[in-house]
Amino acid sequence: MKKITFLLLTIVSISAFGQDKLTSAIEEYYDGTNWLIQGKTEYTYDTQGNVVTETYYDSNNDVTDTTTYTYNSLNRLIEVESIYGDDSYKSEFIYNSDNLPETIIQYDKENGNWVKDDKIEVVYNGTKIDYYVEYEEWNGEEWYLEDDNSYKAKYIYTNSNFTKIIYYEYHNNIWVEDDKDEYTYDASNKLIKEKWFSKNDDGTYLLGGGIEYSYDSNNNIIEEGFVEYTDEGTINYSDTTTYQYDLNVKMKDIIHPFKDKYGVKIDFETSDFYVNKILLETDGSNRTTYYYNGDTASVEEFNAFAFKIYPNPTSSILNIDDSSFSIKSVEVYNLLGKKIITTTLNEVNIENITNGIYMLRVQDINGNFATKRFVKN
Template sequence: MKKITLLLLTFCSFTLLGQVKLTSSVEKYFDGTNWLNSAKYVYEYDTNNNLTSENYYYWNSITSLWEYSGKETIAYNSANKIMSDSYEGYNTSTGSVTYGYKTNYIYNGNNELIESTSLDLSDGVYVNDYKSTYSYTNNKITELMEHSWNGSAWVLAVESDNQDASSKITISYGTNSLVSEFIYYEWNGSSWSADDKDVYTYNANNKIANLVSYDWNGSAYDISYKEEYNYDANDNLILEEDFDYSDGSYESESEMSYTFDETQIMSSFTHPFIDRHGFEALTGAGY
């Protein structure tokens, strides 16, 4: 399971409705001289302040107009847990849906996510793609296992030209009750083979300080890359640095810096950037 980080230099502006709900955001990119429109997102909420839809637009530089490109729709159960999350992309010329995907979620009696099923839109009908099951120990998620749909049943899949291998993730926690390690496995046809692992360390305020990713070489783990995080006095992330590991040392690859307007704190109004399933909170990163 390879993880790829794509760094984009962007600027986002926000529109608030009565200083209560974030209703839209505009993403821009810097071309070396000017900030230019790239994408726009429009948000809708239910009466419980749950995000119910996110409409996507892209900037047509020829017509200087925003053009509709797709929509994400989210439905909730009575406990305000996500039951389904779907996305449909549109052809701006014809106005028809060109592709789509959907995920359905099932919870246990403790409102813990125990199963998610992903489906792809094919000829106007959603068909099974893969399913993930989640296991818990002392109310903490400790394992995730993925199965693929073979047309009639859920199976553990072997990697081929047409599909990825089924995967499994085991999760360990440190004394701060936050994730210390993710270990990734792939199904080889008869057993689980080691793949990658991620190791987390934290600062004194339980904020992620470092993430080191390793690749399995068949007998041991080799360092692949590292991410470092730096915070201001209010625990706001102000610098993220990415490093590749080569020939026994780290080489800087990219960095992203952040600035904050603390007169408008994100947590003070309804917004769509919440930790939807609680997984970001495993590493202390959720809002």
């Protein structure tokens, strides 16, 4: 499964006065006895109800990530800037005459200057996405397609729903069909299943994983099951996330960061299926609690030891400064809460995981836990 790399959260024009407002989310993990805080995200909004900042605090209550959003007069997202420690990234969005995003340019900050890193061009059939192309190379004057490093995604529809995305890799100056994702809907057009396929050398497809969705009578997602398949096609349910709601309040009546920011469906986010007020999501030993109107966990609840990691971002080895404590265990989780690496060393080899944001959880010999986010690039 390939996922495009720009942010997909958007919001519509609403008045921000007199409404409930989602102001923070607390991430916790269960250590076998207690739920312990591993991070917190705080949100702020403009007078139109658009989220303008997301600030992430680690388990030491230190700010590690900050994301800011800028909108045009139609409340369409035009710029996102993210800071992770000493590293900064930016995305710019350009819209067509139908107010749909047609160009997204991503930048890295190097020596105080913004440097172009990636571009995505989106082509439409009417108001539906026909395909997009991701360029990975900028030579200082123009973007160009690079072998094995540029990608295209073609959308296939049944009525108004896209039911398949076929991915292509640029190789020897032509587009070569690669992986694909398939989507299944029920009679009410609710997404109930995703399947992710990788293409074999002989041209056949191997089903590797997917997601199955369950809903309540209000059409809220209540269960999200991540599925893995063996080479023989046997299903292995690896992770299941459950969701709880306040059924007396609808999300459309709340100011929150999950609403559409640029007017087209490019991929699915779980928050697309929040109809009522989201309160809690739980994934095994991890959970996220959502707080409204300024309520939040107190600073005193952030109870962990301090440590540093470097370099961050990194493409291969992530170092843990354990000069002030002794490591018992180290775990790396993806943003779905799935544990993908376990070690007892102060050097973590992340060379073989895909690029993105991850959570590092460290336990010392006294049983204390602390977490940090890091970026694999």
